[in-house]
Amino acid sequence: MNDADVSKQIQQMVRFIRQEAEEKANEISVSAEEEFNIEKLQLVEAEKKKIRQEYERKERQVEIRKKIEYSMQLNASRIKVLQAQDDVISSMKEAASKELLNVSHHHDDHVYRNLLKDLIVQCLLRLKEPSVLLRCRKDDLHLVENVLDSAAQEYAEKANVDPPEIIVDNQVYLPPGLTHQNSHDLYCSGGVVLASRDGKIVCENTLDARLDVVFRKKLPEIRKQLFGQIVA
Amino acid sequence: MDPFKGQGGIQMLLIAEQEAQHIVSNAKDEAEREATEYRSHIEEEYQKSISENTGSSGSNVKRLEEETNAKIKNLKKSTSKVSSEVVDMLLKYVTNIKT
Numbered sequence: 619m620n621d622a623d624v625s626k627q628i629q630q631m632v633r634f635i636r637q638e639a640e641e642k643a644n645e646i647s648v649s650a651e652e653e654f655n656i657e658k659l660q661l662v663e664a665e666k667k668k669i670r671q672e673y674e675r676k677e678r679q680v681e682i683r684k685k686i687e688y689s690m691q692l693n694a695s696r697i698k699v700l701q702a703q704d705d706v707i708s709s710m711k712e713a714a715s716k717e718l719l720n721v722s723h724h725h726d727d728h729v730y731r732n733l734l735k736d737l738i739v740q741c742l743l744r745l746k747e748p749s750v751l752l753r754c755r756k757d758d759l760h761l762v763e764n765v766l767d768s769a770a771q772e773y774a775e776k777a778n779v780d781p782p783e784i785i786v787d788n789q790v791y792l793p794p795g796l797t798h799q800n801s802h803d804l805y806c807s808g809g810v811v812l813a814s815r816d817g818k819i820v821c822e823n824t825l826d827a828r829l830d831v832v833f834r835k836k837l838p839e840i841r842k843q844l845f846g847q848i849v850a
Numbered sequence: 851m852d853p854f855k856g857q858g859g860i861q862m863l864l865i866a867e868q869e870a871q872h873i874v875s876n877a878k879d880e881a882e883r884e885a886t887e888y889r890s891h892i893e894e895e896y897q898k899s900i901s902e903n904t905g906s907s908g909s910n911v912k913r914l915e916e917e918t919n920a921k922i923k924n925l926k927k928s929t930s931k932v933s934s935e936v937v938d939m940l941l942k943y944v945t946n947i948k949t
Contacts, residue, residue, distance in 0.1 A: 643866035653877075661881030662888075669889050673896055680900060684907060691911055695918040702922040706929045713933065714940040721945060736947035825944055832943040840936055844929045 703845060710840065711833050715807070718825045719795050722758070722808035734758065734810065735765035735772070741812035741821040742773040742782060749783040753811045756791040762810065785815075792824065 722730050734754075742750065754762045763786065770781040796805040809824035833840075 639860070646866040655877075657877035658881045658884075661878060662884045665881065665885035666888055669885065669892055673892050676896065677899070680903065684903065687907065688910065691914055695914055698918050699921050699925070702925055706926065706933075710933060710936050710940070714937045714944075717937055717941055718944065721941070733945055733947070740947050828944045829940060832940055836940070836943065840939075843932055843936055843939075845925070 703841075706844060707837075707840060710844070711829070714829055714833075715796070715826070718807035718829060721825060722755075722795065730808065731761050731765055734761055734808075735769045737810050737823045738762075738765065738769040738784075738812065739772050739776070741810065741823050742769070742784075743777060744821045745812060745814055745819055746777065746779075747782060747814045747819070748780070749785070749815050751785050751787055751813045751815060751817070753787045753790060753792055753813075755794055755806055755808065757794065758808065758810075759786070759788075759791075762786060 721733065738752070752762065752766075766784050766786070767781075770784055773779075774781040792806040792809075792811060793804040795807055805826075807825040807829075809826070809828065811820065811822050811824060813820045
């Protein structure tokens with residue numbers, strides 16, 4: 619084998635090695651590109667997943683906050699309607715209270731006088747005492763004195779007892795009726811208060827006290843009458 | 851003949867390896883950049899939906915307020931029709947004495 623052949627063979631081997639190296643370098647490059655894409659994709663997807671979860675959580679919180687706010691507003695709205703209902707009911711009582719003043723103005727047709735007598739009889743029946751103390755408004759004193767005997771007699775017949783002794787308090791009177799002048803003071807629209815002599819048992823039968831009792835007792839009925847047709 | 855001539859292939863491989871490492875290490879930076887872009891896009895969408903929601907919740911509040919006021923108006927209107935009956939009923943019970 620001469621030098622030329624040897625040189626030729628070496629050149630061939632060098633070319634082969636270089637080609638192998640180029641192919642290997644190419645493989646490394648392609649492999650690196652693939653690895654880059656896989657690595658990047660994994661990192662991006664992992665980060666995107668984290669971001670999505672974070673914003674989903676944020677949106678859920680916003681949604682919850684919205685629901686809470688709406689619920690509070692709905693509640694406030696219901697309270698507003700209930701408050702309006704309460705105001706209407708209160709205005710009914712106020713209107714009735716003002717109307718009560720007209721009851722005691724029926725002096726002419728004896729309506730109020732008969733009412734006073736019935737109120738006294740009712741108190742006597744509740745107290746069942748042989749001797750009682752009576753208080754009334756100063757304006758009603760003469761009317762009360764007019765009906766005392768007939769009231770005592772009526773009670774005696776109904777309770778089947780002797781007529782009781784009724785002492786009218788001439789020192790302390792019930793407050794006068796409601797006017798613009800005394801709108802902030804105590805007032806009484808009429809009626810009577812009876813008590814046992816020792817003051818332990820009291821029967822408050824003023825028109826205002828009766829209105830309070832009736833109002834409390836009839837409140838469900840009043841509500842039904844006023845709001846039965848309305849859905850709050 | 852140059853004894854170092856054959857080392858060109860090895861050099862080529864070394865360079866290829868270095869470049870490969872550089873490419874792979876770039877993956878993290880590229881991923882971060884893409885993730886940042888994605889985050890800003892999502893944030894933009896989120897802010898947009900929030901501002902839309904604020905508008906709609908504002909109109910909900912207004913609607914609820916209008917409904918409430920209408921209910922109260924209706925309530926006052928319908929109760930005014932029966933108010934005198936209620937007052938009469940109360941007065942009847944006050945002045946009707948059972949003995």
